[in-house]
Amino acid sequence: MTALRVLTMRVKAFILRGRSDLDLEDDIRAHLDLLTEEYIQRGLSPEDAQVAARRAFGGIEPMKEVYRDQRGLPLIEGLVQDLRYAIRMCRRDPGFTSVAVLSLALGIGASTAAFGVFNAVMLRPLRVLDPERLALVEPQHLGKRSIIFNPSFEDLRSRQRTLTGMFAVDDAPFLKVTFDDTASPSYVRASLVSGSYFSVLGVSSSLGRLLVDRDDELADATGGQPCAAVISHQFWIRRFQQNPDVLGRTLQARNIQCAIVGVTAPEFVSHQGGYAPDVWLPLRPSTDRKLLESHSMAFFAGVMGRLAPGVSKTQAETELTALYQQILSAGGEKRPADFRISVKPGAQGLDSVRRRFSTSLMVVLAAVGVLLLIACANVATLLLGRGAGRMSEIATRAALGAGRGRLIRQLVTEGCLLAVLGAAVGLALAWIATPALASLVWSGEAVLVDPRVIAVAVGATVLAALLCGVVPALRVNESTLRVNMAGDGRTTTGHGQRMTRMLVAAQLALSLVLVSAAGLLLRTMVHLSGIDPGFQPEHVLMLSVRDETPGSSFGRVDSPEQKSTRAALYRTVDERLNALPGVRSASVSWLGLFSQNDLWIALIDADHPDSRPQGRVDYVSPRYFETIGMQILRGRGFTDRDREGTERVAVINEALARGRFGGDEALGRRLAIDYPGEQDRPFTIVGVVRDSKYNNLRELRTEPMMWTPIAQAPFRMSSIALRVDANAEAGVARRAEAVLKDTDRYLMVREFTTLSAQVRGNIARERLLLGLSSGFGGLAVLLAAVGLYGTLAYAVRRRTREIGIRLAFGADRPAVLSLILGDALKLVVVGIAAGVPIAIAGGYSLRAFLFGVEPVDPLALVGACGVLALAAFLAACIPARRAAAVDPLVALRWE
Amino acid sequence: MLTVNRERPLSPLPNEVPYGTLDLMVLKTLQVMGPLHGYGIARRIEQMAEGALALNQGTIYPALLRLEQKGWIASEWGTSETSRRARFYSITRAGRKQLSAEADAWARTVAMVNRLLEEE
16 A cells, blocks of 8 residues: 555656755755754854755755655656657757668558558457357368358258357448439448348447348248348448438348348458458348259358357267258259368358468568568668767766666667657558558458557567667677777777678678569569460450349249240340440350359260260350450351250360360260250350460469350350450440340449450459569668668778778779778678578468469579669769778878 | 665664664654654754764655655645745654554564663
C-alpha cells in the first residue's frame, strides 16, 4: 500500500516537477530567512548572519539533488534528458537524420504491410466463436480434392452425428444485384450459404437477425415470400450509412428477390481469410430446384462444420466417409470406395485464397525481411561513420565525468529515437500500402490492427533500435576513450572501421539477392510472353455470361423440348453476334479458353469400348476455331449444318489424336462421352486442330481435348468470343451486351475482357512478383549505395592527411583515384562473394515461379552483379574525386 | 556534519545521526509541537539534542518529502514569522501509528543493546 502511494506521489511530482522546484525554492528561502533572523538576534551583523545561516543550512545544490531523486522518477528524468539531447543531435544533422529515418521507414513499413496481408490470409483465425472446433469437410476422389454435389451434401448433412452443424458455401466475388433504391444493378462480393452458416460459425448480428435453417426453404414452400439476405457491417456503413431502415429493403439477385433481414457483428468478416463478402444469400432459394436435385450443382468454395463436443477429427472423418460412400453407392456409383471425406482443421476457414497465394506471399515476406535487414545495416553504417566523427566529443564528455554506461545509454537512446521515428513514418507508409497490397489478394480488408501484426511491427522496430543503437555503442570501450582523450579525435582506426566495412559488404550481399531474384523473374516474364499459346489472342473480346433461364438444369434431366429451345436460343445469339458491325467472327461456348475450368471426363472409343482415357471437352458454336484463331490441321471445323438431328461430330486436338489413335488417321473414328445418356451416342471425328495452351501459358504439354457443337449437346453457355476489327472492342462490347439483353432477358453479362488480357492475367502473379522484387531490389541497391558512399566519404575525410602526404611524395591523382576506387572494389568483391550463395539459395526458393530459366541462372547472377558494381562505382566516384582533388599543402596543414 | 549520499539518503557518518532516527525525531517533534515549518523542526531537534547533534538543516527537506510520500505527515502552505511563503508540516494518523511502532522498536533495540553491553 505504502509503496503504491509513494509511486503515485512520485509520478504526480514527476508531472508537476517544475512547480515543485519553485515550491522547494520558497521553503529554502523562508528557512534561510528565519536562520538569518536567528543569527542577527544572537548579535551578528546582517552580512555575517547570512553567511552563518548558509553554513548551518548546508549545501543547497546537493540537497536539491537528493530531494529530486527522492521526489520524482529519476530514471525517466534521465531518459528525458537523453532524449532531448538525441533530438538535438538529429536536428543538427537533418541530412543524416532523414536518410536514416527513411531507410528504416521503408524497412519497417514494407515488412509491416507485407506481414499484415500474410497474416490476414495465412495465419489469422476466423473471428468467430471458438474457431478451433471448426472443420473443413473436403470430399476426395482417389486421394485428390474433389467436389460434393448437392443432394449428396444434404443427405450427408441430415444423417451425420459427429458435427453439431454443417454448411456449404459458394463464393460469388462479382454478383450482380439490384437494390430497390436504384434502377441500375451493381456488383457486390457475395457468398451463397446454407441457412446454418451463421449458427455453425457462431456469429451474432449487430442489427436484425442472421440466416437460419428456415431460410433454406424454397420460394414455393414459403408462399412466395422474398428470401432473406444478410449484409456485412462494413457494407452497411458503406452503402447504407448505418441506417437502421435497411431492414426490409429488397434486392434482386440472379432471378430471385431477397429482403435484408440483418447486419452481421462488426468483427465478423467471413469464412475465409482474404475474402470479405458484402452480402450473404441463402444458397437453396437462390438456386434452381432442379439443379439442387439433379446432381449437377456442386459447392466449389467448400463445406464446413463444427465438431460436436468430444469428437475428434478422425472420428468425424470415419463417420462421414462411411456415410458418403453409402450415399454414393445408393446413387449408383460403381466404385464408392474411391471416395472419402477428409476433415481438416478449420480455424482459419476455407483455404482457396490461402492455397492460391501462400507461395507468393512467402516470397514477398522474405524479400521485405531482407529489405529490413539492409535498412538496419545501412543506418548502423551511417551511425558508425558519424560516431567515429564524434569520438572526440564523446571523449570530452567522458573526461568531464560521464560514465561509460551513461555514454552508451546516450548512444542507444539516439538509435532508439531514429528507430521510433522510422517506425512512425513506416507505419504511415504501411497504412497507405496495405489496402493496395491486400486488393492484389482478392479483396481489400483492413488488416493492420491485429496482435500479430502489431507484434511484428514492434519487433521490426526493436530490431532496428538494437542494430542502430547497440552497434555504435559497442565502440565506446575504455581504450577508445583513452586514445581519444590523449589524441586529437582523428586517430581512431581498426575495430569500428572494420565493422562499418563489414556492414557495407553485408548490404551489398543482401541487395544482390533481391536484384538477382528480380532478374530471374524478369527472364521468366520474357519467356512467358514469348510463348505461342497455339491460337491468336489479339483482338478477341471475351464476354463471361450466365444463362439464368429458370427451370433449366443444363443437365441430363432437361426435357428434349428444353434442349431444343436452348439450342435455338444459342443459334440466334450466335447469328446476331456474327452480324454485328466490327465483328469478324463470333462464337459461344460452354467453357471457353483460359477459363480456369479444369474438368475432365472419360472418352469412350466406340470401336474399343474398354479403353476410356480421360480428356477435356468443350461445347462450341460453328465459328469457334476461326474466332479464337486455332488452326485446323486436317478435316474441317463445325458448320451451321451440325445440329440436333444430323450426324454428331467432333473436332479433337493433336494430343488426343496422337494419344488415342497413334499414327492412324483419326478422322472418321468415333468417341463417346462417359456421361449418363451419352455413352452410346458417339461423335464422329471430322477435324484435328493444332495443340494449344488451355488454362496456363506454363503448361508444358497439351492435354487431350475434344470439341463438339453446342447445338448437338446444349450445355449452358458461359463464354462468348468475338474477333473484332482493331480498336473496335469498346463499341462491340456495348452492342454485344445489348444483343444478349434483347434476345433473352435471362442472358446476363458478368464480365468483359479480352482474350489477350485473360492470357496475360494468367501471369499476373509473376508480374506482381516481378514488380515487387524489382522495386525492393532497386531500393536495396540504393540503400547499399548510400551506405557505401557514406563509408568512403568518411574514409576520405579521415585519410585526407595521408593522401596529402602521398601527393606530396609524388603520387599522381589517378593513383589516388584508384586508391579509393580500389577500396570500394574490395567491398564489392566481398559483398558479391557473400551474396552469390544466398542469391542461389533464393533462386531455388523461387523455383515455383520460374519458367524457362533455371534457379541458378548465370545471366541473372552476372546481371545482378553488374547492377551492383555499377551502383557501387557511382557511389564511390564522388568521394574518389574529392580525394583526388586534395591539395597537399592544405592537407598537411589540416589539423 | 551530515553528508549527502545518493545511494542512501541521509545515512550518517559513524558518530552522527544514527540511520533512520532523523525520521523518528521529525515525527516525534511534530507530535509534540503541532504544525511546524522546516526551520522550526530543525531548530527543535537541535535544541533537544543539546549540541550533541550537528545537523545540516537542509537535509531535513528530503526527509520531510519522504515522510509525506509515505503519508505519515501532511503539509500546508502558510506564512513564516518573516512573512515568507513556507510549508507547515503536521503529523497524520498513520504517522502517529508509525511513530508509536517505531518508538517501541527503538526502545526494544536500545534495551537489547544495553543488556548486551552490561553483560561483562
